[in-house]
Amino acid sequence: MRNKRPFILMIGLILFIALMGFTLGRPRLTWPERFVNDAFGTAQGALYRPVGAVADFFRDLGRLSDVYKENEVLRRTVAKYTQDQIRFNSLDAENARLKEKLSFTERQKQFNNYRYMIAQVAGATSNPYENTIKINLGSRDGLKPQMAVTTEDGLVGLVSRVSNFTSTVTLVTSLDANTAKGMPVSATVQGRETESFGIIEYDEQTHTLLMTKIDENDPLQENDTVITSGYGGVFPKGIVIGTVKSKQVGDFGLTQTATITPAAKFDHLREVFVVVAPDVEGP
Known part of the structure; x- marks a missing residue:
């Protein structure tokens, strides 16, 4: 039995090879193929x-x-x-x-012969009783105290302290002449033949500017543009302060008081101009 198995496998292989050789070259295949x-x-x-x-x-x-x-x-x-x-x-x-x-x-x-020095706002005070900003120009740049500071919109304030590289600017909201540190800002109306006159103050309760001491016969009206008058020798003439929002009878009925909407945007100060007037020795 053991010798038959190899023999049977050999016979099967021979038959397979023969079958393959027989079918080579034929176009048709058998069913096993x-x-x-x-x-x-x-x-x-x-x-x-x-x-x-x-x-x-x-x-x-x-x-x-x-x-x-x-x-x-x-x-x-x-x-x-x-x-x-x-x-x-x-x-x-x-x-x-x-x-x-x-x-x-x-x-x-x-309009005038002023020179403007542009300065970057470097910071602002956090003291609610002292409205100031710090700018990146100082004495080495020719700045001196009591130089006016403005933007292209309107008056910002006044240089109050100067160091070598920086200066402190007191905002117009703190320049009330009625305070100990105040500085009177005299104002007039732009483009009027009859010249108006008043003093700019700051109302702490309404947080607005007031133009006081206006003559009772003054023709000042709403939407008039208020500018610095140049009187007093501090603020040069012609710097825009704001516009008249309303007016009312002043103290004792002898004068008028006007509420002024500031032209400068105090909460968006990035660059300001220091005004160098002709009669001030500049840098």
């Missing part, structure tokens, strides 16, 4: 699908890794673009703001 081919094709197809799926899976993983790397590059590019856009917008806004301020100084030259 067709059976073998169909069986092999079915088995090959059954194996090809899962093997192809596994190959596609690993190929997709490789592509996913490439997509992730591309997304990382795109995210960094977008982040850099966003930072550049923010920087550009900031520079563009600052450029437009400075152009407006330069235009302001050029316009002022048509």
Whole structure:
């Protein structure tokens, strides 16, 4: 029995080889050949699908890794673009703001002979009883106490203290002549043949500017533009203070008092101008 098995296998192999040689070159296959081919094709197809799926899976993983790397590059590019856009917008806004301020100084030259030194606001006091700001110009830049400070909108205040590199500016809301540290701000109305006159004070209760001591016959009206009169030798003439919001009878019915809406935006001070008048020895 043991010797028959190898013999049978050998006979079967010889018959298979003979069968293959016999069928070579024939256009038609016998049914055993067709059976073998169909069986092999079915088995090959059954194996090809899962093997192809596994190959596609690993190929997709490789592509996913490439997509992730591309997304990382795109995210960094977008982040850099966003930072550049923010920087550009900031520079563009600052450029437009400075152009407006330069235009302001050029316009002022048509009305007076003042010179304007631009300064950056470096800080503001947190003391509610002392409304001041600090600017980045000092004595080395030629600043002196009692120089007027303004913006392109209107009067801000007066230089009160000067150091080498910085100066303190007391806001007009603290220059009330009725206080111990006050400085009278004399005012008039712009563009009126009959000259008005009054003194600017600050109302702590309403947080508004008042123009007091106005003559009872003064033709001052609402929406009039109030400017510095130049009297007193401190504030140069022609700096806008604000507009008349309303007026009422003053003390004892002998004068009028007007409520003034300040022209300067005190809560948005970024750059200011120090006014150098012709009769003040400037830098």
